[in-house]
Each structure stands twice: as structure tokens, then as C-alpha cells.
Amino acid sequence: MLVATRNPLNIGSAARAMSNFGFLHLRVVNPYEIAFREARSAVGASALLASAEEYKNVADAVADCTLVVGTTAVGHRELRHPLRRLEYGARLIRKEAASSRVALLFGSEKVGLSNQDLSHCHWLMRIPTREAHSSMNLGQAVAVCLYELVRDAKARGQQERPKRAAAGEVERMTALLNEALRLSGYFKSGAPASTEDKVRRLVRHLNVPAGDAELWLGLLRQIVWKLRSGEKLAG
Amino acid sequence: MLVATRNPLNIGSAARAMSNFGFLHLRVVNPYEIAFREARSAVGASALLASAEEYKNVADAVADCTLVVGTTAVGHRELRHPLRRLEYGARLIRKEAASSRVALLFGSEKVGLSNQDLSHCHWLMRIPTREAHSSMNLGQAVAVCLYELVRDAKARGQQERPKRAAAGEVERMTALLNEALRLSGYFKSGAPASTEDKVRRLVRHLNVPAGDAELWLGLLRQIVWKLRSGEKLAG
Numbered sequence: 460m461l462v463a464t465r466n467p468l469n470i471g472s473a474a475r476a477m478s479n480f481g482f483l484h485l486r487v488v489n490p491y492e493i494a495f496r497e498a499r500s501a502v503g504a505s506a507l508l509a510s511a512e513e514y515k516n517v518a519d520a521v522a523d524c525t526l527v528v529g530t531t532a533v534g535h536r537e538l539r540h541p542l543r544r545l546e547y548g549a550r551l552i553r554k555e556a557a558s559s560r561v562a563l564l565f566g567s568e569k570v571g572l573s574n575q576d577l578s579h580c581h582w583l584m585r586i587p588t589r590e591a592h593s594s595m596n597l598g599q600a601v602a603v604c605l606y607e608l609v610r611d612a613k614a615r616g617q618q619e620r621p622k623r624a625a626a627g628e629v630e631r632m633t634a635l636l637n638e639a640l641r642l643s644g645y646f647k648s649g650a651p652a653s654t655e656d657k658v659r660r661l662v663r664h665l666n667v668p669a670g671d672a673e674l675w676l677g678l679l680r681q682i683v684w685k686l687r688s689g690e691k692l693a694g
Numbered sequence: 695m696l697v698a699t700r701n702p703l704n705i706g707s708a709a710r711a712m713s714n715f716g717f718l719h720l721r722v723v724n725p726y727e728i729a730f731r732e733a734r735s736a737v738g739a740s741a742l743l744a745s746a747e748e749y750k751n752v753a754d755a756v757a758d759c760t761l762v763v764g765t766t767a768v769g770h771r772e773l774r775h776p777l778r779r780l781e782y783g784a785r786l787i788r789k790e791a792a793s794s795r796v797a798l799l800f801g802s803e804k805v806g807l808s809n810q811d812l813s814h815c816h817w818l819m820r821i822p823t824r825e826a827h828s829s830m831n832l833g834q835a836v837a838v839c840l841y842e843l844v845r846d847a848k849a850r851g852q853q854e855r856p857k858r859a860a861a862g863e864v865e866r867m868t869a870l871l872n873e874a875l876r877l878s879g880y881f882k883s884g885a886p887a888s889t890e891d892k893v894r895r896l897v898r899h900l901n902v903p904a905g906d907a908e909l910w911l912g913l914l915r916q917i918v919w920k921l922r923s924g925e926k927l928a929g
Contacts, residue, residue: 468703472831479823479830505827539905546849587844588714592740595714596707599837602830606838609822612847614781670774 460520462488462576463567464597467497472598473565474498474508480605485511486562488520517564517579524562526555529572529580530604532594541582548584549607563604568597624672632672633662635679642686695755697723697811698802699832702732707833708800709733709743715840720746721797723755752799752814759797761790764807764815765839767829776817783819784842798839803832859907867907868897870914877921 464470464487474485485507487495499508514520521527528548529540543551555561564580566572577583586603588595595603624632637655640646646654667675699705699722709720720742722730734743749755756762763783764775778786790796799815801807812818821838823830830838859867872890875881881889902910 472834475831476834478827479821479834481824539903541903544846544849546845546847586714586841587846587849589716592713595837596710596833598831599707599711599714599834602834603837603841606821606841607845610781610842611779611822612781614779614822668774668776 460486460488460517460562460564461490461597462517462564462572463490464565465491465494465568466597467494467501469568469597470494470498471501471508473601474505474511476598476602476605478505478507479602480609482605482608483507486514486520487511488514488517517576521562521564521579523560525559526552526561527564527580528552528561529564529577529583530566530600531571531583531585532588533585533590540577540580543582543584545584545586545604545607548582549604553608565597565601622669624667624669628669628672628676629662629667630659632667632675632679633659635676635683636662639679639683639686642683642690695721695723695752695797695799696725696832697752697799697807698725699800700726700729700803701832702729702736704803704832705729705733706736706743708836709740709746711833711837711840713740713742714837715844717840717843718742721749721755722746723749723752752811756797756799756814758795760794761787761796762799762815763787763796764799764812764818765801765835766806766818766820767823768820768825775812775815778817778819780819780821780839780842783817784839788843800832800836857904859902859904863904863907863911864897864902865894867902867910867914868894870911870918871897874914874918874921877918877925 461470461473464473470487470490477483477485490513495513499511512520531542533542552561552563563584564572564576566576572580584604585593586595586600633655637646637658640658696705696708699708705722705725712718712720725748730748734746747755766777768777787796787798798819799807799811801811807815819839820828821830821835868890872881872893875893
């Protein structure tokens, strides 16, 4: 919910972040009329913006919500409301939103939420910015809050990580590399087998992805081929 | 690190998010000259932007980093890189950044990072946007990624929650409310004590904050006073 927003770019970017993260119901309270009109008519304005509901005051805008949360850039220390960090507040919001409607209020760019706006809030939430520069751009603050609401604490990279090459492929790479090193004179003739083992360890450390192994084998074969043909000429 | 950014507003808002979250070293690679100049000279441009370092190519810009991570809005499925969700990737970045330098690359607004840019990356990271609208505004994407890097998974609201009123204050409130109800005729004369207990439960459910108790007591005293003076007149 955007309260008294002045800048059409900010209305637009808040709407874009909502769409990115799947929050499709925007309400605007008392926006600067021109800003709201401009935002709606902007190129690429989302369907979300077209269907945004406009209210004259916060009371009407939050009437059907069971939890109303205001956002603030700290600063005013004598807040009469519980103030929660985003990481924790988002958890409470998710819980409530599972069964009923929650309003998340963002104030105007210059002054944030007024005391009257705040009096409709159950509690306030702040993004953990550094104290020396706590005030965020409105569109960015919306994006960060909504991201926290959808982020998955259990997300792992496992499934999206590419498979490692099979040991057989890696061993073929190792053999070719050893051959190339032998042909280049890197190994003195009669070098102990342990030297080849060192190379094997080196190659294992690379963690070659499955999709790259064939390309590597091709590169190495070509180098070995070239070194061999040079040897024949020399011989 | 911003690569080939076109829009001065985006350079500015990326810098603002960096400052908000305490990342003070911006590098820009091959920006559109005019955009970079405009961003630097914009009103309110940060010290961070003034001290941003400019590079001709990604190779030079990442030369002193031990981990290079690219950002992408998925889409191209045949990525040759491991692709990690932000929640998980940020954990790996934090670990690496504890002991050495990490580069986080953001591509141009239109086309993202080129294949050549990507070839410098160890892996890629994506923000969990919804598939139907996955592409984020550049400044917002920067804000969300940096927020994830500084967020504190253990943050609790406890310390910032206002203290509850002491039981004695709540009991005085209860007594005044009971008195007011009696004076208003809400309680029939001779109502059992259990009726007052019900009111006590109601008041306990309110979880009155410590800072509000005195105000409540004042309000209730005034009501009781008014009711009593009415009773005297009637009597």
C-alpha cells in the first residue's frame, strides 16, 4: 500500500517489484493525482498498476485487513509502536497472511508515514540499513520487503548445480594431460609414477562439470596430436 | 560491479542501495559515458559514486577478486554455469568475502551480462522472482542482492518490542473499567464476581504496552469521574 507517493517513477517501480515477487494487489492512498495518472499511463505500466485501487485515506484502505504494518527508516526514536527488523517482521506477516489479509504501508518519499497513518498500524518494520544512511529509495524498499516475504530460507543450490564429470572422463583428461606433459618435456624421462599422480590430483581439484568434459578432451587430444606430429618431424 | 549500464538513474540507485547496506566500493565497467557522468553529477550523488572506479573490461575489473559472481534473470536455460538462488548464493559469497574480495556483476538493463562477461564468472545467481515476470529493475535487483548479503537470519523482534505494562497498572485499568461499567449500568447490581473476572481477562488480552498504561488510566479515570458526577446529579 502506497501512501501519499509523489513520484510517478516510484509508483511504477513499486508496482514492478510487486509483479516480480507475485504481489498483485496494489492500493494507493491519496497519491499526488498527476503522479498516479502518469505512472498508470507510462510505457510498460503493468496490469497491476491499471488495477490498483485508489483510496482517500488509510482507514478505508486497510478496513478489510487483520494486520496493518507500517515501514519506517528508524530515525524517530520515540516511536509508540513495536519496531521489528524486516527479517523477523516478515515471518509474522507470512504467518498472518496465510489465513487473512495483511496491509504493508509505505509512506511518502519525503516524510514517510504521518502520525495519523502510523496510528492505523499494529507495528512497524524497518529494513536493516546502516545508520549513517538509513533512508532507502521507495521502489527499492518495496523490492527488498517483498523479497524477504517470498524468500525461501531452505533454498539450496544443489539441484541447480551442474553435474560433475564422471571419474572415467576425468581420468581420460588426466591421461591426455600427462601425455602432453611428457611430449613437451615437462616430465624428465624416467620420472616416477608419483609425478603423474600429482597431475591427477591437480585435475581432480578442478571439479570439471559434466558438460565441459568432452570439450576438454577435444582440446587435449589436439594438443597431444600436435606434439606427437612435431616429435615425428624431429625424429 | 555494474557492466555496460545505460541509465544514469540506475547507476545512481545502485549506488544508493550500496550505501544503504554498507557496500562502499563500486566499480563500473564500460558504462555509457554520458550516463556515468550524469549519475556522478546528479544532486545527492553519494561519495560512493564519486569514488567509483571505472574499467574498460571485466577482466581488469575483477583481476583482484577470488570469486566472481554474475547475476541473471534466468531465461536462457542453456547456461554453462552453476546457477544458484540468491538465498543460497549469498551464503557462499559471505563465506568467501570474509577472507578475500568478491565481485558481484550486474549487466546492462536491456541484455544483462554478455557471454564474454559471463565467461569471467565462477557461477551465476538469480533472484527468486516469478517466472511470468522475472526481469527486475537494475537498482531494485542490486538492493535485493545486497540486502540478502547483510540480512541477519537470527534477527528477532524481542529487543525492539516495547515492554508490556506491569500487572499492577493493568489491574488498576481493570478496576477503573469495572467501575465505569458498574456506573453505566452494564453490570446489574448484585452481578457475580465472575463478571469482573471476565473483564479482567478482556483487558489482559489487550497486552497493553508499558508506555500506554498511564494514558489509559487517565482516560478511564475521566470517564469514571464523569459517570460519578452524573450519578450524584441524578441522586
